[in-house]
Amino acid sequence: MAHGFKSSNQNFIFGPWTVKAVKTHIMKSKDIERLADEMQMPSLPEMLFGDNVLRVQHKNSFGIEFNAKDALQCVNNLQDSVKVACAQEWQESRSDCEHSKEVVKRYDWTFTTDYKGTLLGDELKLKVMPTSDRIDMEKLKTREQIVFFEEVLLFEDELHDHGVSMLNVKIRVMPSSFFILMRFFLRVDGVLIRMNDTRLYHEADKNYMLREFSCRENRMSNFQHIPPAIYTDPNEICQYLPLNLLQCEKLEFPENMSESQITETPQTTEPEQT
Template sequence: MTSLLSTMMSHGFKSSKQDFTFGPWKVTAAKNHIMKSKDIERADSEHSKEVLRPFDWTYTTDYRGTLIGEGRQIKVTETAERIDIEKLKAREHIMFFDEVLLFEDELHDHGVSQISVKIRVMPTSFFLLMRFFLRVDGVLIRINDTRLYHEAGKDFLLREFSTRESKISELKGVPAGLHTDPNEVAQHLSLKLTQCEKLELPAEVIP
């Protein structure tokens, strides 16, 4: 597999980039400045001219990643199989770790909207978490998580997507200080949706 993760925000700025290769996998984590709105308006890109109105001012997204395989097909099916969280809790040497903030906006000082990706690679597996976090002060908190897990020797990856959301009025027993911490407040939010998928790998890339 040429690339498992390529997280790029390259708009002509100088980027910092990390590559890590293990077995048939290659992880690329790249970081750069976010383009300013005035630069986007002058950019020569057909996508920059496609403005949808009305638009979601909270920038909520259920994006779960893009599968790219250079002609190799990854079969995606729904599954009842779950990521083994207990295995992830086990102490194991971390060979590679990085976190990339894809975007962040303070919603005109009314909260925050952000999406980030974390990946860690162990000798027997790798795990990726892409998290969208939205807090609209006095209104609601929403978290969309995409988890991707692969265990060495298996011919598939597991991808879990979940949406958690609660109104601020429903979080009366939760200290306000936790509202700004996605890791802490997530466990207090109502689970709205869970979808689990198996991503079956082409035979030529199975470790």
């Protein structure tokens, strides 16, 4: 963790939406162990930011948020997803933890998650529908003023010095839209690199969001001609990871919303910090 880290709690108003980004300190070991017991997992990431959250919520209460605890609920805690020699070594290194003294259980020690966010709201909720519509990435590449940007780390683990497993989420808000990217990045040294991305895009005059979830993976044995320096850069290594899965969804607004509630002119206020 960087020296001089300061907790932050930001709220940014974008039309009928409130963007909330909370960044605070890593959970204490005893709290991580207690949570592992509750989730029935032998172990959790070493650096777990259980109170960090990125939330986008409509004034009618529906919306979506991204947090570490819900992400870890999507980890397969019944089996290993990567079977390598160091996996057993890594698990045994944590066998003296209070919650795993009796037996070192098999589980996904890489913390691979297919989490796509947590839908908010009780009576009103976003309706998830499959779609063939795609996020216009070329449009996102055009130069447009960014009125708010934030990146939130949810968890990170160095896999007992055998690589890294990390989940973070970032948002950028433009005058007419917002774009969210949540990325799970896994590097098991000498074995593979895996990347699960969730992209969410909303234009202010639309009554829906577009969400794309993709899974990419490649074994390091296929990287002979790739400079090792880029193994640690998700943006660079991405082009060398074949696409294994793509899910496109439309997150439709509740049907009983009025036109004015959908098309309310976005505001570009300064973020409120606490």
